[in-house]
Amino acid sequence: DGGITxxxxxxxxxxxxxxxxxxxxxxxxDAMYWYRQDPGQGLRLIYYSQIVNDFQKGDIAExxxxxxxKKESFPLTVTSAQKNPTAFYLCASSKGDRANNEQFFGPGxxxxxx
Amino acid sequence: xxxVKQSPQSLIVQKGGIPIINCAYxxxxxxxxxxxxxxxxxxPALLIAIRPDVSEKKEGRFTISFNKSAKQFSLHxxxxxxxxxxxxxxxxxxxxxQKVTFGTGTKxxxxx
Numbered sequence: 001d002g003g004i005t006x007x008x009x010x011x012x013x014x015x016x017x018x019x020x021x022x023x024x025x026x027x028x029x030d031a032m033y034w035y036r037q038d039p040g041q042g043l044r045l046i047y048y049s050q051i052v053n054d055f056q057k058g059d060i061a062e063x064x065x066x067x068x069x070k071k072e073s074f075p076l077t078v079t080s081a082q083k084n085p086t087a088f089y090l091c092a093s094s095k096g097d098r099a100n101n102e103q104f105f106g107p108g109x110x111x112x113x114x
Numbered sequence: 115x116x117x118v119k120q121s122p123q124s125l126i127v128q129k130g131g132i133p134i135i136n137c138a139y140x141x142x143x144x145x146x147x148x149x150x151x152x153x154x155x156x157x158p159a160l161l162i163a164i165r166p167d168v169s170e171k172k173e174g175r176f177t178i179s180f181n182k183s184a185k186q187f188s189l190h191x192x193x194x195x196x197x198x199x200x201x202x203x204x205x206x207x208x209x210x211x212q213k214v215t216f217g218t219g220t221k222x223x224x225x226x
Binding site: 035107 | 120148150155207
């Protein structure tokens with residue numbers, strides 16, 4: 001089955017710890033994205049990558065880091081510098097084709113800081 | 115200029131009713147306007163999308179109306195069902211490689 005997988009589904013972190021959220025896709029998509037979802041605020045873009053070894057900051061990149069060493073993978077690290085990391089994190093990918101800009105989302109990771 | 119404003123924040127309709135969700139944008143360079151549906155605890159999924167060269171698009175019970183001059187677009191759900199209860203997001207983007215800007219979401223509840 002083609003799609004996007006995110007792991008873990010639930011993640012608990014102690015204050016001051018860095019954690020890495022996994023995102024893998026087998027859709028052969030060029031573009032990948034990380035969003036943060038908070039109640040009443042919709043989806044806010046953290047980072048996005050249009051091609052391997054290249055990525056750009058989104059609207060709320062502070063306290064987060066990413067890498068794109070492989071086309072299939074786009075892990076997100078939530079660092080201790082992120083002051084309010086408790087949220088639902090969504091990874092997405094798209095072909096990047098102008099004719100079809102549909103984003104395919106993974107099932108999400110719910111991060112809770114204890 | 116990149117903002118997409120969505121209303122209402124929440125909506126309750128009875129089964130068979132026609133909920134309408136509205137979105138407005140400022141950036142006239144946007145050329146792709148999708149709607150996503152999200153069920154609790156899941157990732158959003160594309161529902162229907164429109165480009166600014168058409169004023170209306172229907173897919174099953176879902177219709178997008180697009181008003182280019184007013185820079186507004188809306189989602190109508192005909193004959194709504196309890197299974198349509200979800201959060202709906204409008205969005206806009208420029209081209210295929212650009213980031214997508216999402217509205218803040220509308221939580222729809224369809225009561226039997």
